Amino acid sequence: xxxxxxxxxxxxxxIIVHGENLKALFENAGKAFFHLITDLRKVxxxxxxxxxxGGESLDRLMVDWLSELLYLHDVEHLLFKSFKVESLxxxxxxxxxxxxxxxxxxxxxxxxxxxxxxxxxxVKRENRGWxxxxxxxx
Amino acid sequence: MRSGLxxxxxxxxxxxxxxxxxxxxxxxxxxxxxDLKLNREEERRVLKKGAKWAIEKGFGSAEDLEHIEExxxxxxxxxxxxxxxxxxxxxxxxxxxxxxxxxxxxxxxxEVFDEAIAxxxxxxxxxxxxIIHTGSRGxxxxxxxxxxxxxxNATRKHQIELPDPQLCCAPVSSSEGKEYxxxxxxxxxxxxxxxxxxxxxxRETFExxxxxxxxxxxxxxxxxxxxNIAKIExxxxxxxxxxxxxxxxxATRAFPPHHPDIPSDYQSIGQPVLIPGDMGRCSYVLVGTxxxxxxxxxSTCHGxxxxxxxxxxxxxxxxxxxxxxxxxxxxxxxxxxxxxxxxEISDAYKDVNxxxxxxxxxxxxxxxxxxxxxxxxxx
Numbered sequence: 215x216x217x218x219x220x221x222x223x224x225x226x227x228x229i230i231v232h233g234e235n236l237k238a239l240f241e242n243a244g245k246a247f248f249h250l251i252t253d254l255r256k257v258x259x260x261x262x263x264x265x266x267x268g269g270e271s272l273d274r275l276m277v278d279w280l281s282e283l284l285y286l287h288d289v290e291h292l293l294f295k296s297f298k299v300e301s302l303x304x305x306x307x308x309x310x311x312x313x314x315x316x317x318x319x320x321x322x323x324x325x326x327x328x329x330x331x332x333x334x335x336x337v338k339r340e341n342r343g344w345x346x347x348x349x350x351x352x
Numbered sequence: 353m354r355s356g357l358x359x360x361x362x363x364x365x366x367x368x369x370x371x372x373x374x375x376x377x378x379x380x381x382x383x384x385x386x387d388l389k390l391n392r393e394e395e396r397r398v399l400k401k402g403a404k405w406a407i408e409k410g411f412g413s414a415e416d417l418e419h420i421e422e423x424x425x426x427x428x429x430x431x432x433x434x435x436x437x438x439x440x441x442x443x444x445x446x447x448x449x450x451x452x453x454x455x456x457x458x459x460x461x462x463e464v465f466d467e468a469i470a471x472x473x474x475x476x477x478x479x480x481x482x483i484i485h486t487g488s489r490g491x492x493x494x495x496x497x498x499x500x501x502x503x504x505n506a507t508r509k510h511q512i513e514l515p516d517p518q519l520c521c522a523p524v525s526s527s528e529g530k531e532y533x534x535x536x537x538x539x540x541x542x543x544x545x546x547x548x549x550x551x552x553x554x555r556e557t558f559e560x561x562x563x564x565x566x567x568x569x570x571x572x573x574x575x576x577x578x579x580n581i582a583k584i585e586x587x588x589x590x591x592x593x594x595x596x597x598x599x600x601x602x603a604t605r606a607f608p609p610h611h612p613d614i615p616s617d618y619q620s621i622g623q624p625v626l627i628p629g630d631m632g633r634c635s636y637v638l639v640g641t642x643x644x645x646x647x648x649x650x651s652t653c654h655g656x657x658x659x660x661x662x663x664x665x666x667x668x669x670x671x672x673x674x675x676x677x678x679x680x681x682x683x684x685x686x687x688x689x690x691x692x693x694x695x696e697i698s699d700a701y702k703d704v705n706x707x708x709x710x711x712x713x714x715x716x717x718x719x720x721x722x723x724x725x726x727x728x729x730x731x
Contacts, residue, residue, distance in 0.1 A: 225657075285437060335518075
């Protein structure tokens, strides 16, 4: 199963993510998100961050999860490459993410993401697992 | 901004100028001016005061404020309505350009459509001009994210049915609506400040490159206007004057001559309207009209708009040396991120000439001059 693909959108860009279960879906979404931003092969997992977010619905949890990663990227200039969702349920999402500080000359920035949107958001079950669609404002 | 320089004065120095702008105006991830320190209290003052804060700190002169929409400060800004997260994103990014379609461009007046109005704006053929396009950066996006959550609950509370969750909203007079407007004003004021600081660094760069003072360079601000904001304004609806909340998204204000909200020196011509095109074509200066007031609540378009997705643009640019193509046209471009240059190729945008002709013929703004780029920095 393809873990993620880029969705063409005139003004913005979207990602379509697949996962055999919900945890994998969120992990793959994190990966797709940073794949858009940078060349992940150049990123090492030297810094670890714990993420905990509450959410009322899967849609909201997905947007909040990527928004939290974007916030850490924006404020602390971190690039993440590995995503481990530890728990996911009614009480929200707990994850451990690994990456490193952006370093000029080492990491190339492909795209700067402005925001994660709710536009056409979808998180749903499909035949062999889960599928999500998220549109990003660039 | 206009200048006292002509096209031939800068022609041979464009590379140097672009390099200078690129160094002085932070644009990539994590880049910021080492000489700029902002603590939380200072940032709250930015959100309350807007461009006036920048002037007090030495970024530009008080005359600049005369030529900024609302004098660079939207009333009613309340920093208490802005989350800690938004404040943090703002602190990291004040005085930065940002990527995507944000840019600083030096160009020249290639064509004058209305001599008299151009004269009032201090514009003439072959004169060097500068356009700055940036906004509220991460602070504005975080304010949006935060209030989308508020609005989603409000949409449920007020039983509003929507086709897409991103359209969530609340009545302007509700507590959610009022609080949002107080936060939005903070984001707008941040954007005014951001542009004012970059204006100052553009002037500094010209001073460094051309070894001339501002007195000689005469880099004066023509106008600074928002293109993504909600404003409380008075308009005539069915013959009656009404106070409305006008939301301009992908649109810009185009107030007519004699409107009280436009600068005194532009009273006879109307508010300047700035329509940037893509980096390979051109941009326009227009003025607002009475017709815009009657038909579009004093608004017009703010840009060309994309016709190709970014992915399509990358495909279209494959195998082409975009920077070289532009250089052959006499345009030097430098971008911080790898992708921006290809994603922003001319082919990806509608032809701004056509777009501007539409609004001109519709009468909702009037063409004054056409600007052609020579040097561009992108985030």
